[in-house]
Amino acid sequence: MNKKILALVLSSVVIFASGITVGIIYLSSTRYRYIPSLDWSFPQNCTFHQDYVSVPYMIPMRDGVGLATNVHIPRDIDQPLPIVLFRTPYNKNGINPEGLVSKGYIVVSQDTRGFHESDGEKGFPFAHDQMDGHDTLRWLEKQPWSDKKIGTQGGSALGITQYLMGPNAPTSLKCQTPVVGTPDLFKAMFEGGELRYELLVPWMQATGYSENTILSAITNDTLTSVWDPVRIVNDFEQVNTASLHFGGWYDIFAQDTIDGFMGYQYEGGLLAKGTAKLIMGPWRHGNFYGGPTGEIEFPNQNIEIATYAQDAVIQKWLKNDPTLWDQYPTVLYYVMSSIDYNSDELGNHWSQSDSWPIPINVTSLFLASTGDPHSGSLSDISVDSAPSEILYDPGNPTDTIGGNNLVLAAGTYDQTSLESREDVLLFETSDLLEPVTVVGKTNITFYFSSNCTDTDITVKLTDVYPDGRSMLICDSILRLRYRNGISSGELMTPGTIYEITIQLPSTTYVFNEAHKIRLAISGSNYPRYFANPNTGEPIWQNTTYYIAENTFYSNSTHPSVISLPTPEYTSLMPFVF
Known part of the structure; x- marks a missing residue:
């Protein structure tokens, strides 16, 4: 992998660390002081800071492997306190405990198995994290400084470790805040059955996995028992913890965050069902504290929401203070739109709902060719039209520009440079006479044939501006x-x-008046996804490739159609911070 990509990955994978703590070490006569109410003393190997004490532990797992753990305890502790736990492959020393410690929590950060100072082998990504998470919780709840109320926090990989420890966790786990994580690693890595190359391969390389392990993850491209330890979607009923699920519309785990919320909220155990909340903002991976999402910086982001929402969870479920938690609706989501025109245009605001998905209508737009070999129409009437054909050459794949990426530029970007290619097929509406609001999942039904036994279809939904x-x-x-x-x-x-x-x-998006809705179809989106060689051979094992001749049909017998989830804009309930 080239050095530029590797550097981008290394910067990406640590974005959720809270900043390395550079604290002043205070040598004090209280270093080993005994705390009668806890029947416990600070150990000799602790480090005193101005407001807290850091104690290193090697927590034993059930198989004897020790996991390196920092326990940050308020310096003035005189009673057992609630714990906020972070489990990370990105170095436990990158978790800054100061903010949470100042609010009366013990902060625990732990290197996951095989990473940094922890013992053991990394193995298959995240395969040990359910067992290790449970063992860590059981150890923490037995400590004299623990009040047996534990919450978990963290984003990206730290969100994944949270999801995996959810099912069958000890009762001390009271709440979780998975930020941009996934409850199903297989689905996240093989979207639509195709490898998310740009996400999986560079991340595993940057975090030090062996070539054999990387190859194992890539080539296990069918849902088998290999993936069982890293997906909890069949075990939501075993989850019994309150939760807040936090994501962004252009994040690498956007749909996964919603899936996690729905699993906890509607399929969870007695203590999980009905106690989950969801926040989805206009963000890419790592920018939920503000800034541009691709070529647009959406207004009204309310960037403080990230801190306040996470505080709300632990205040409610670890300290029994519902004040902040009760201010948030069950679902809080940002409705995106264009931003280059007058302020009377709709969108770019926050809405709320008691449930997800929200009630919608379905608007069906039928695909039809119009004589141009590379473009056609989207309309509400199905008409007979000639088939549309495109070639897909794996040796010259369509490039990735924007989207839900980790390493590459992420967010919303202009696609016109790609749409002029002969291997991209476009279908679009006429200029909209009134705004169209889309909230939820869009389904596209194609009638399709190919000269190959296997190939890919990529689809993009875009907003065509008047310019x-x-x-x-x-x-x-x-x-x-x-x-x-x-x-x-x-x-x-x-x-x-x-x-x-x-x-x-x-x-969630509003296509404004005078804009167009466009569907772009191709055979590749590389390197976001692996470029299918079209040979039918197992992934990563092809010795050659074929050029696919792909045909799309749209007529009375084969009505190809895009089904948009379109609520009435006036039905959206605004949320004011």
Whole structure:
């Protein structure tokens, strides 16, 4: 991997660390003082700071492996206190405890297995984190300074470790705040059955996984038992903790965050069901404290929401203070839109709901060719039209520009430079006579054939501005061998017409008057996704590649259609901070 990409990854994977603590060490006569109310003394190997004391531990797991752990305790502790736990592969010393300690919490940061100062082997990514998370909770609840109320926090990989420790956790786990994580690592890494190359491979390389482990993750591209330890979507009923799920519409785990919320809120155990909340903002991975999301900096981001919301969770569930928690609705989401025109245009504000998904209508727009070999129309009437054909050459894949990326530039970007390619097929509405609001998942049903036994279809939903820019809203992919599900692959018969459905991830967006809704179709979006060689061979094992001739049909027999989730804009309930 080239050095520039590696440097970008290294900067990306640590963005959720709270900043390395550079504290003043105070040598004091209280260094080893005995605390009668706890029947405990600060140990000799502790480090005193102005307001807290850091105590290093090697917490034993059930298999004898020790995990390096920092316990940061308020210096004036005189009674057991609630604990906020961070489990991270990015170095426990990067967690700054000062803010939480000043609010009366003990802060615990731990290197996950095989990382930094912890013992053990990394193994398959996150495979030990459920067991290790539970063992850590059980150790913490037994300590004299613990009041047996524990909450977890952290984002990205730290969000994943939280999800994995959720099912069957000890009762001391009272609340969780997974920020931009996923409850299903397989689904996150193989979207639509295709490898999210830009996410998985550079991340594993940057975090020190062996080539054999990377190869194992890549080549296990079918949902088998290998992935069982790193997905909890079949175990939500075993979760019994309150939660706040925090994500962004252009984050790498955008849909995963929503899936996690819905699993806890509607399928969780007695103490989880009905006690989850969801916040989705106009953010990419790591910028929920403000700034541009690609080529747009959305207004009214209310960046303080990240800190306040996380405080709300632990105040409510660790300190029994619901004041801040009760101010947040069950679902809080930002409705995006264009920002270059007059202030009377709709969108770019926060809305609230008691549930997700919100009630919607479905607007169906049918695809039709119009004589241009690379463009067609979207309209509410199905008409007979000629098939549309494009070639997909794995040796010259369509580039990634924007989207829900980790390493590459993420967010909304103008797609017109890609849309002029001959291997991109466009369908769009006429100029909108009134705004169209989209909230939720969009389904696209194609009738499709190929000369190959396997290939990919990529789709992008864009907002075409009056000046011609085509700004990316969301995108997805389908590896055709997994058109019937991800548990087993089924190759196509060349020339056979198949009905397939691709589901775009959830979004919230207002297409304003005089704009157009555009659907862009191609065979690749690289390196966001692995470029399918079209040979039907197992992933990473092809020795050659084929050029796919892909045909899309839209007529009375084969009505290809995009189904938009379109609530009435006036039905959206605004939220005021």
